[in-house]
Amino acid sequence: MDYPKKILLFGATGSIGTYITEELVKSSSNFDRIGIFTSRSTVESKGDLTQGLKDKGVNIIVGDIKNENDVAAAYQDFDTVVSAVGRGAIVEQIELIRLAEESGTIKWFFPSEYGTDIEYGPESASEKPHQGKLKVRAYFDSSVKRMSHTYLVTGPYPEFYIRSVPGLPNVGGFDVKKKEAVLLGDGEGKVSFTAMPDVGKLLVAALLSPEASQNKALKVNSFTATPKEILAEFEKQTGASWKASYVPLEKLKREEEKSWKEGSPSATSFTLKRIWTEGGTLYEKRDNDLIKPVELKTLEQVVQEGLANA
Structure with missing residues (x-):
């Protein structure tokens, strides 16, 4: 399988997107281009952050995520999309996925899946917080034929x-x-946890392991x-x-x-x-060993950081 070379992020300056962006930048030698799609208001309100990313070689693409012309134009310069949009925008990803499928350039899409496994068991289909992500998965199943996808299932953040x-x-x-x-x-x-910085590390590891990651729900974690x-x-x-x-x-x-x-x-x-x-984060086997190995946080480190930030 082809390795991704040009990565575009949505939600890159949000709570989990920040960690994903940071790890992508650290691994930039593996990619030809890293870009973030963001709004004018974000550039203005988070100027230091976006300028810092620009100084590190990240392409800052300013546009309206709800404007299909803006999104379609951005897709022409990339081959892989990573979404880290918040819970309130989960269903809006369907339009981003549609445009990516039609783009002819985007080959791989990571929707904002991070967190609890929404298909853990039969009862998962009725859980209220899962409904948006379930709609996104259903769209991939019914309407996406050309493009690969990966669901990075991380479990809760400690x-x-x-x-x-x-x-x-x-x-x-x-x-x-x-x-x-x-x-x-x-x-x-x-409870099986994935520390927030580790989400970024594991996502990059998945990008660098396409044969193990594409068209799968990867269940990964830091510790239990x-x-x-x-x-x-x-x-x-x-x-x-x-x-x-x-x-x-x-x-x-x-x-x-x-x-x-x-x-x-x-x-x-x-x-x-x-x-x-209830145990809805536990599996007999994790997928960490299927992707490029990375050093992950321990319970001791998370507690140490929690004390330092209190």
Whole structure:
């Protein structure tokens, strides 16, 4: 299979896109061109970031993501698209995919798939947070014939999982300042995590391993840990005992149902935490060994960074 040489990113300056962009720039010697498609408002509001990327040789393409002429014109200079758009723009990728399929130049597309496996089991099809990504996958199945794709399934970000959310104790988290932890379930359930910087590393590794990556859902991770193991690492690094409480799975489900019923913005978080607590990130085998090997973060490092950023 041909190796990609010209990579175009959407959502490159967002929360996960920033890490993907950073790793692509670090690996720029493997590619002929790296570009980001961004809006005029982003260039103006994140001028230092975009200028810094430009100084490193990244092509800054300014346009309107909803203008098909702008997108189609950008596609002519690239062969691979990596999308890191946020949850609110997931379904809008279908138009980006359509234009890529029609471009004649784009050969490979990575949709914004990072996170929980949306086809983990039969029940996944009804999970509310999965609906946008499921529509994107359905479009690939029904309408994309020429272009390859890769779904990079990473599981939850530990940086998000360990964060304590003010006013939402039942969503779980670790409060560094108070040395208090709210553990989900019985604290023994394993969760498979991918650190946010590692998403970028693993995506680049997938790009450099086309024979293993194309037309597949790659299930990758950094490490697996239980809530109790995370707590033990916090206690070890702080040299103190923490106060721990628990949110049983049934209580978590009630909070989830209540949040959706009330239209709360926290509803998605409750659903994802419930899926993870139920074991919806675990597999007998991961795909890390199918792609180019990279050094990934450990639980110890993530906790260390969490303490430093508290």
